[in-house]
Amino acid sequence: MSTILNKIINCKRIEIENSKSQISINDLEYKIRNIKKRQSFKESLLKSSTGIIAEFKRRSPSKGWIFKEAKIEEIIPYYSISGASAISILTDTDFFGGNLQDLVKAESITQTPLLRKDFIMDEYQLYEAKAYGASAILLIASALTIEKTKELAKKAKNLELEVLLELHYENELDHINEWVDIVGINNRNLKTFITDVQISFDLINKIPSEFLKISESGISSSQTVKDLMQVGYKGFLVGENFMKTKDPGKSLREFIEELK
Numbered sequence: 533m534s535t536i537l538n539k540i541i542n543c544k545r546i547e548i549e550n551s552k553s554q555i556s557i558n559d560l561e562y563k564i565r566n567i568k569k570r571q572s573f574k575e576s577l578l579k580s581s582t583g584i585i586a587e588f589k590r591r592s593p594s595k596g597w598i599f600k601e602a603k604i605e606e607i608i609p610y611y612s613i614s615g616a617s618a619i620s621i622l623t624d625t626d627f628f629g630g631n632l633q634d635l636v637k638a639e640s641i642t643q644t645p646l647l648r649k650d651f652i653m654d655e656y657q658l659y660e661a662k663a664y665g666a667s668a669i670l671l672i673a674s675a676l677t678i679e680k681t682k683e684l685a686k687k688a689k690n691l692e693l694e695v696l697l698e699l700h701y702e703n704e705l706d707h708i709n710e711w712v713d714i715v716g717i718n719n720r721n722l723k724t725f726i727t728d729v730q731i732s733f734d735l736i737n738k739i740p741s742e743f744l745k746i747s748e749s750g751i752s753s754s755q756t757v758k759d760l761m762q763v764g765y766k767g768f769l770v771g772e773n774f775m776k777t778k779d780p781g782k783s784l785r786e787f788i789e790e791l792k
């Protein structure tokens with residue numbers, strides 16, 4: 533496992549134990565009973581001709597602060613109006629500057645399907661994702677064993693959450709299982725932080741045809757999206773390219789215009 537992933541996961545384990553001591557799974561289950569049904573993340577990508585998943589990302593391990601003062605209420609409505617097919621909310625605090633309240637706020641102001649983007653390793657986080665309004669959750673193959681990936685994916689489906697399984701390397705293809713809805717190829721090498729979309733082109737034909745496929749990270753040109761569409765990708769997760777600008781919603785709108 534890469535050093536950064538190790539570091540993130542060690543912090544995450546402590547965070548999860550703290551959260552469990554504050555809010556029990558029973559409390560989360562109670563909230564889930566009252567949560568409105570969200571639109572499907574996968575359906576939204578299938579319906580869309582552009583497939584952009586716009587990410588709300590304040591900082592990252594590779595770039596440091598990208599948009600420190602970013603506020604959900606000032607960005608998410610504009611992501612929706614500008615045509616995002618789905619929105620990714622990074623809920624990790626220590627490394628990405630996000631939190632679960634960002635997800636709660638986003639849920640209250642948009643109908644666009646939301647992905648809880650975090651380092652999920654415990655079913656408790658799935659209950660949180662559902663209770664706070666996500667349509668979908670992320671499972672990162674590099675951070676999980678094959679067995680744990682399957683266990684978490686199955687539990688997520690039981691909670692009516694869609695599952696995005698993220699792969700960074702070819703040797704992670706064996707993490708794909710029947711509970712997965714979407715397979716994402718992440719173009720960022722977790723050891724070097726270098727992004728190279730070539731990995732998306734290299735792996736597309738190795739993913740079984742029944743899965744919806746998305747490409748993630750390091751996407752900054754509409755031509756790249758067009759090329760990825762040509763080989764079969766239906767979704768494109770873009771964070772920094774929008775969040776590094778003063779007006780991420782406007783940047784997304786211009787990007788989508790170029791795709792039409």
Ligand SMILES: O=C(O)c1ccccc1NCC(=O)[C@H](O)[C@H](O)COP(=O)(O)O
Nearest residue numbers: 592593594748749750751769770771772
């Ligand atoms: O973004 C990072 O530096 C990073 C480092 C280590 C683990 C994960 C990381 N990012 C999470 C993501 O997958 C991206 O936020 C997402 O795909 C968008 O990427 P980008 O468009 O390059 O901001």
